Amino acid sequence: MAATVEELEKRLTALRAQWRESRRAGDKTVSARIRKELREVEEAWEAALDEEETKEGAPAAAPPRPHAEPLQPVGQPSHGAIPVREQVYQSLTVLGAPASPKLISSVYEAFFSEPLVATKLASLRRDEERSFTAQGYSRPYYICAALNHDRLTVARGLLAASVWPLERRLITPLSPRADFLRHAIGTAEQIQRLSDAGHPPTDAAWRLLRRFALTIPGAYSEDTRPDPARVLSAAHTEAAVHQAEGDRERAAAARRAREQLSDVQQLFGARELHNALRSAGGFL
Numbered sequence: 001m002a003a004t005v006e007e008l009e010k011r012l013t014a015l016r017a018q019w020r021e022s023r024r025a026g027d028k029t030v031s032a033r034i035r036k037e038l039r040e041v042e043e044a045w046e047a048a049l050d051e052e053e054t055k056e057g058a059p060a061a062a063p064p065r066p067h068a069e070p071l072q073p074v075g076q077p078s079h080g081a082i083p084v085r086e087q088v089y090q091s092l093t094v095l096g097a098p099a100s101p102k103l104i105s106s107v108y109e110a111f112f113s114e115p116l117v118a119t120k121l122a123s124l125r126r127d128e129e130r131s132f133t134a135q136g137y138s139r140p141y142y143i144c145a146a147l148n149h150d151r152l153t154v155a156r157g158l159l160a161a162s163v164w165p166l167e168r169r170l171i172t173p174l175s176p177r178a179d180f181l182r183h184a185i186g187t188a189e190q191i192q193r194l195s196d197a198g199h200p201p202t203d204a205a206w207r208l209l210r211r212f213a214l215t216i217p218g219a220y221s222e223d224t225r226p227d228p229a230r231v232l233s234a235a236h237t238e239a240a241v242h243q244a245e246g247d248r249e250r251a252a253a254a255r256r257a258r259e260q261l262s263d264v265q266q267l268f269g270a271r272e273l274h275n276a277l278r279s280a281g282g283f284l
Contacts, residue, residue, distance in 0.1 A: 008048055011041050012215050023241075039176060042215060084124060087116045088143050089161060096186040097179035098146035098158040098169060110204040111190055125159060129268045132162075136263075144267040146171050149253035152261060154269035162267050166257055172249040174242050181239045184212035184219070188228040188235070195228075 003011070015038050022031040091107040092099060099107075101118040108116035128142045146158035146169050155171040187209050191201045206225050212235075213220035219234035220226055257266055 003044065004048065008041055008044055012038065013217070015041060016217060035173075035177075082114060084116070084120050085128065085143050087112070087114070088121065088124065088159060089141055091116070092143075092159065092161045094186045094190045095183045096168075097182040098155065098160040098171065098175075099179075099183065100157055101159065103183070104159065106204075106208060107187070110187075110202055110208045111194070121159065125268070129264070132267060133264055142267060144169070145269045147253075147257065147266075147269055149175075149249055152253070152257050152265070152270045166254045166266060167247075167250040170250045170253045170257075172246060172253070174246040174249065178239060178242045178246050180212070181216070181235045181242075184209075184216060184231055184235045185239075187212055188231040191228045 015034055018034050022034055087108050088104055090112060091104040094107055094111060095103070101121040104121065105116045105118040108114070124143055125145060128144060131139070132142050132144075140163075142162040144160050144162045146155040146160045147153065148155050149170045149172045158171065160169040187205075191205055191209060194201045194205070209226050209228065209231060210220070213226040213231045216231065216234045216238060218237070219231045221230070261270060
C-alpha cells in the first residue's frame with residue numbers, strides 16, 4: 001500500500017534530521033546516501049499530494065486579478081493571449097531559480113490570470129536558442145537552459161532566464177535543495193506583495209506555499225494557511241547551511257563556463273550532451 005502524505009512527511013522530517021547529523025559529523029558517504037533518499041521521498045510526497053488534491057477536487061476558479069510585481073510583457077500578445085515565453089518568464093521571475101515545466105505552470109496558475117499548459121513548453125527552449133543564434137541579444141531576455149556544473153551541458157527538464165547571473169543557472173549537487181528553498185522564498189514574497197497591494201492571493205497560491213512549507217523545518221504549523229513570514233524565515237535559515245559550499249561550486253563552474261563556452265553555449269549548453277538528448281527525443 002502506498003504511503004500517505006502524513007507518513008511521507010514524517011519520513012522527510014526524520015531524514016532531514018539524519019542528514020543534518022551526518023553533515024555535522026562530516027560523514028560525506030552517509031550524507032550522500034540520505035540526500036538521495038530524501039529526493040526519492042520528496043518525489044513520492046509530491047505524487048501523493050497530487051493524488052490527494054485530485055480526489056478532493058479542484059476549487060472553483062478565482063477571477064483574474066492583477067499581480068503585484070510589475071512584469072511587463074515583451075511583444076504584442078497574439079489573439080489577446082500572453083505569449084508562452086512571457087508566461088514562463090513571469091513564473092521564473094517569481095521563483096528566482098531554474099524550474100521544471102510543471103512547477104512553472106503551477107506558479108502561473110497560482111499568481112497570474114491565464115492557465116499555462118506545461119506541454120507547450122516542450123519546444124520553447126529550442127525556439128529561443130534559434131532566435132538567439134540568429135539575432136544575438138535582440139530581446140531583453142531569453143528562456144534558456146540550466147547547466148550541469150561539471151560538464152556544462154543542459155540540465156535536462158529545467159528552464160531558466162537569461163537575465164540571471166550564470167552562477168544562478170548552474171546545477172550542482174546542492175542545487176535541488178537550494179533551488180527548492182529559493183522557490184519557496186520567491187513564492188512567499190509574491191504572496192506578501194499581493195497581500196500588501198490589496199490583492200488577496202488565490203487558493204492555488206496558498207496551496208503552492210503550503211507544499212513548500214511542509215518540507216522546510218520550522219516553516220509550517222497546523223494553521224489553515226502557512227504564514228509567509230514564517231516560511232521566509234525558515235527557508236533563509238536552512239539556505240544559509242548550504243550557501244557557502246554551493247556558492248564555491250557555482251563560482252568555480254561559472255569561471256570555467258566563461259572561459260570555455262561561447263555566448264550561445266553559456267545560455268543553451270555545450271553541444272556534446274545537447275545533441276545526444278535531441279537525437280533521443282528528450283526534453284531540451
